[in-house]
Amino acid sequence: MLDAQAPEESAAGEPSAVPEAGSAGREALRGQGRIFEVFRQERKGQPFQHAGTVDAPDERFAEIYAREQYGRRQESVALWVVPREAVTEIDEFPDEFEMKYRRVDGYSIKARLHEARERAGTLDMAPGGDAAA
Amino acid sequence: MDTKTAEFLEYVQAGGQVETGDWMPDEYRSRLIKFIEMHANSELMGVLPERDWILRAPTLQRKLALTAKIQDEVGHAQLIYRVVEDLGKPRGACLDDLVSGKAKFHNVFHYPTHTWGDVGVIAWLVDAAAIVSQKALLKCSYAPYARIMKKICWEESFHILHGRDVILTLVTGTDEQFALVQEALDRWWEPLMHFHGNPIPAEEDPMVVWRIKSQANEEARQQFLEGYVPQIRELGLEIPDRALLKDDETGAWLYTEPDWEKLRAVVTGHGPASAERLAFRRLSREHVAWVERVVLAEAA
Numbered sequence: 164m165l166d167a168q169a170p171e172e173s174a175a176g177e178p179s180a181v182p183e184a185g186s187a188g189r190e191a192l193r194g195q196g197r198i199f200e201v202f203r204q205e206r207k208g209q210p211f212q213h214a215g216t217v218d219a220p221d222e223r224f225a226e227i228y229a230r231e232q233y234g235r236r237q238e239s240v241a242l243w244v245v246p247r248e249a250v251t252e253i254d255e256f257p258d259e260f261e262m263k264y265r266r267v268d269g270y271s272i273k274a275r276l277h278e279a280r281e282r283a284g285t286l287d288m289a290p291g292g293d294a295a296a
Numbered sequence: 297m298d299t300k301t302a303e304f305l306e307y308v309q310a311g312g313q314v315e316t317g318d319w320m321p322d323e324y325r326s327r328l329i330k331f332i333e334m335h336a337n338s339e340l341m342g343v344l345p346e347r348d349w350i351l352r353a354p355t356l357q358r359k360l361a362l363t364a365k366i367q368d369e370v371g372h373a374q375l376i377y378r379v380v381e382d383l384g385k386p387r388g389a390c391l392d393d394l395v396s397g398k399a400k401f402h403n404v405f406h407y408p409t410h411t412w413g414d415v416g417v418i419a420w421l422v423d424a425a426a427i428v429s430q431k432a433l434l435k436c437s438y439a440p441y442a443r444i445m446k447k448i449c450w451e452e453s454f455h456i457l458h459g460r461d462v463i464l465t466l467v468t469g470t471d472e473q474f475a476l477v478q479e480a481l482d483r484w485w486e487p488l489m490h491f492h493g494n495p496i497p498a499e500e501d502p503m504v505v506w507r508i509k510s511q512a513n514e515e516a517r518q519q520f521l522e523g524y525v526p527q528i529r530e531l532g533l534e535i536p537d538r539a540l541l542k543d544d545e546t547g548a549w550l551y552t553e554p555d556w557e558k559l560r561a562v563v564t565g566h567g568p569a570s571a572e573r574l575a576f577r578r579l580s581r582e583h584v585a586w587v588e589r590v591v592l593a594e595a596a
Contacts, residue, residue: 196592198378215444216378218387220592232371233447252317 203239336376337401406567413476419459432511
């Protein structure tokens with residue numbers, strides 16, 4: 164069916180001879196199109212979120228298909244259509260040194276705060292109470 | 297089960313999400329492909345019963361609404377086949393298996409339509425049954441599928457409203473129009489009861505075990521009945537199952553046990569309209585093949 168060499172029996176609307184695709188064309192035929200990732204923005208100010216993919220031979224078609232799939236009913240204020248190969252995924256974040264001093268969860272002030280309040284005699288003033296640590 | 301698979305199973309059962317590039321057990325991947333492929337096939341085949349009615353729809357507004365619904369369904373099919381492709385099965389192979397009868401699609405699309413009443417019943421009740429399942433799929437462990445389900449559910453809600461509007465117009469019209477709906481309901485009740493599949497317990501349903509489905513078949517059916525039996529009855533329509541009633545104690549709906557063998561026969565291609573619909577799909581695929589060739593050759 165995808166053999167560009169063999170002219171089909173004529174059906175309504177078919178060109179009389181299928182132009183012979185070059186080798187690049189034949190590659191495209193075999194692999195169908197290219198994959199484009201579509202990101203949509205629901206309302207102005209919202210982040211763009213991944214909505215799905217379209218399969219298109221080039222950018223022109225990708226835009227048309229993305230508009231059809233994700234913009235037919237004014238459901239998005241904007242779309243980003245990006246060829247898949249342009250997206251670099253990073254999903255490993257080694258934390259060998261556990262540099263907690265740079266994060267909120269790297270500090271535990273409960274014990275020291277209790278000690279300070281004890282010293283100042285203000286345990287009963289603590290909002291919500293301060294039971295012994 | 298090896299350790300890696302066991303860990304994966306634990307992960308998805310705890311609500312973990314899986315992306316396209318992640319490692320997944322072969323069984324998970326193949327079950328996912330089969331399930332999602334069936335959904336894509338159903339969206340594509342589901343277009344055919346309605347497409348028949350565009351030229352016969354009673355008003356211009358109905359023609360436009362039906363056309364928009366069909367456009368949505370085909371769009372859904374494309375999105376869903378894309379998800380299957382990313383899992384490793386090319387779209388061409390899916391379509392080959394569909395037209396050869398190797399792959400399945402939902403039972404309801406193996407039945408013919410006889411009147412405009414059918415069109416209303418399909419758009420309202422069949423879509424309602426589908427949306428019960430689709431809402432549960434929003435929690436699918438495979439994230440790319442769960443994400444496109446959001447868009448699909450959003451569009452299906454217009455379909456149901458359109459269907460209900462058609463039904464309401466008919467049941468508030470002439471006696472003949474009312475009778476059209478009742479007659480269609482009489483024929484469609486059995487396929488509707490079949491739709492969610494036979495009542496496998498959740499623990500025995502591999503699709504639920506892998507968290508591809510988050511809802512057992514019977515749970516889905518009960519949800520459908522709970523939501524829609526009152527809506528059907530309040531229109532003065534009769535549901536063709538004398539045994540259909542709600543157990544006040546348990547809150548569960550009781551009904552005449554559907555013939556599950558018949559369901560199996562239908563989805564394996566022996567439904568009243570299966571052969572005709574697949575033949576049409578085969579033919580239309582052959583007829584448009586030249587478009588694909590020309591478009592891809594030009595873009596190269």
